[in-house]
Amino acid sequence: xxxxxxxxxxxxxxxxxxxxxxxxxxxxxxxxxxxxxxxxxxxxxxxxxxxxxxxxxxxxxxxxxxxxxxxxxxxxxxxxxxxxxxxxxxxxxxxxxxxxxxxxxxxxxxxxxxxxxxxxxxxxxxxxxxxxxxxxxxxxxxxxxxxxxxxxxxxxxxxxxxxxxxxxxxxxxxxxxxxxxxxxxxxxxxx
Numbered sequence: 001x002x003x004x005x006x007x008x009x010x011x012x013x014x015x016x017x018x019x020x021x022x023x024x025x026x027x028x029x030x031x032x033x034x035x036x037x038x039x040x041x042x043x044x045x046x047x048x049x050x051x052x053x054x055x056x057x058x059x060x061x062x063x064x065x066x067x068x069x070x071x072x073x074x075x076x077x078x079x080x081x082x083x084x085x086x087x088x089x090x091x092x093x094x095x096x097x098x099x100x101x102x103x104x105x106x107x108x109x110x111x112x113x114x115x116x117x118x119x120x121x122x123x124x125x126x127x128x129x130x131x132x133x134x135x136x137x138x139x140x141x142x143x144x145x146x147x148x149x150x151x152x153x154x155x156x157x158x159x160x161x162x163x164x165x166x167x168x169x170x171x172x173x174x175x176x177x178x179x180x181x182x183x184x185x186x187x188x189x190x191x
Contacts, residue, residue: 012148016054031090035070066090100119104126132146146160162175
């Protein structure tokens with residue numbers, strides 16, 4: 001089973017299309033961790049920005065999409081999407097995997113990992129930071145797919161336009177500019 005994971009598209013239709021063609025098209029389910037349509041006041045619109053067309057593409061997606069509401073998502077955005085943005089958490093159990101997706105702006109990743117342990121989650125999925133993450137505390141893994149639009153990693157080697165997938169429960173990330181799968185080191189977090 002393949003679960004596509006994306007976040008922080010920020011209205012960039014071209015970025016969605018690239019992620020779709022490279023990673024998401026053959027997923028069984030797509031999880032979007034929020035900030036879908038609006039570029040926000042911190043970022044100028046990028047080439048490929050077309051929030052209305054992206055809303056239509058997401059709404060017409062032939063695969064099911066589950067979406068957490070991000071800090072840049074609004075009630076107006078919900079009016080143009082034909083599926084609900086869930087907040088503050090999106091909880092799913094898919095073929096034995098217990099997943100929580102949230103944008104990541106309301107709790108720190110460490111607090112979310114602690115919550116994941118308490119709720120016996122396999123994965124906590126976040127966006128918001130635009131930085132790839134692969135962390136574990138006990139049984140719970142934290143995954144941030146990065147962003148296909150505005151990468152902000154402090155490590156230049158990881159300042160890439162990306163998305164991710166869980167393939168049979170194992171995380172994978174892709175560089176959307178090269179099409180190559182990339183390795184994101186696992187960081188163990190103390191309990």
